[in-house]
Each structure stands twice: as C-alpha cells, then as structure tokens.
Amino acid sequence: MSGTRTVVADPTADRTVIAGAAPAVDDELATRLRxxxxxLNRRLRQQSLAGLSPAKASALGTVxxxxxxxxxxxxxxxxxxxxxxxxxxAGMEEAGLVVRSxxxxxxxxxxxxxxxxxxxxxxxxxxxxxxxxxxxxxxxxPEEQTAAAALVTLLEHLxxxx
Numbered sequence: 001m002s003g004t005r006t007v008v009a010d011p012t013a014d015r016t017v018i019a020g021a022a023p024a025v026d027d028e029l030a031t032r033l034r035x036x037x038x039x040l041n042r043r044l045r046q047q048s049l050a051g052l053s054p055a056k057a058s059a060l061g062t063v064x065x066x067x068x069x070x071x072x073x074x075x076x077x078x079x080x081x082x083x084x085x086x087x088x089x090a091g092m093e094e095a096g097l098v099v100r101s102x103x104x105x106x107x108x109x110x111x112x113x114x115x116x117x118x119x120x121x122x123x124x125x126x127x128x129x130x131x132x133x134x135x136x137x138x139x140x141x142p143e144e145q146t147a148a149a150a151l152v153t154l155l156e157h158l159x160x161x162x
Contacts (some may be wrong), residue, residue: 037155043132044129044132044133045057047128047129047132048125048126048128048129048131048132049125050121050124050125050128052095052121052125053091055078055080055084055088056088056091056092056097057125058078059074059078059085059088059089059092060092060097060098060114060118060121060122061122061125062074062077062078063092063098063112063113063114063118064114064118064119064122067113068101068111068112068113069111069112070103070109070110070111070112071085071086071089071110071112074089074112089112092118095117096115096117096118097114097115097117097118097121098112098113098114098115098118099112099113099115100112101113
C-alpha cells in the first residue's frame, strides 16, 4: 500500500472514497466487509462454544490472555459492567473453568485465574472453530483458496496496531 491517499466525502454520491486508491474504496466496500466479518464471527460462535454462552467463552479467553485480572480489569476488557462480570465469573467458577483468589498486595481485590479445565475448554473451542474454518476453506476451489490466503494477509494488515 504505497502512495498518498486522502479520504474524500463525495456529497453527490452520498459516499466516502479514498482518493489515490485503485480501485476506489467506498462506503459500500466497508459495509460489505463489516457485514461479512460480523456474519463469520457469528457463525464461528454458533459452531464452537463447547457448551458456554458467548459471553462466558469470551471472558474465559480474556482471563487466559490477561493471566490473572481483577474483576474490574476483566469488566473493562470485556466492555461490560462489574455486576455482569461478577455473574460471568461465578458461572465459570461453578463450572470449574476459573478460580478466584485474593490479591496478595491488597486483600480487598479479587483476581481471576483460568484452571486446567478452563484451558482445556478454551482449546476445545479453538479446535472447533479451526475445524469449521478448515471445512469451509476445503470446499473452495484452488483459486478461491489462494484468494482466501491473500485476504487473511490483508485482514491481518487491517487489524495490526500501527
């Protein structure tokens, strides 16, 4: 992606284009990408929750990623209110997926850690998601598979921290 690009509102066409981009990128492409990614995410969630609600599966992954977050840190990361995260953690704790512990530095603070069962469940979820995508990709013809590989590279570029 080289060259200078300028985002320009085109009031006559009721859309935004990126000047200097070839081909022109407009709101329609952005809309199609958003809808496709949203639908793919929904399909992945439906295929592979390993018996967890989408909210619990997401929170479990976040606990794993953060290591030992406080309930407040988990609420912020999951973009939910503290009472919601308290209910999620209680359900995951009941299922043996996480444990709560008191912070060593401040006994008023509760931290959450993933258990071995939680790690196995998270791995099962990831395996199911990968299996679903593998089946979908295998159904494509070779040219579509090549295009899919290129698309993954582009998507990785779109979401990269810059």
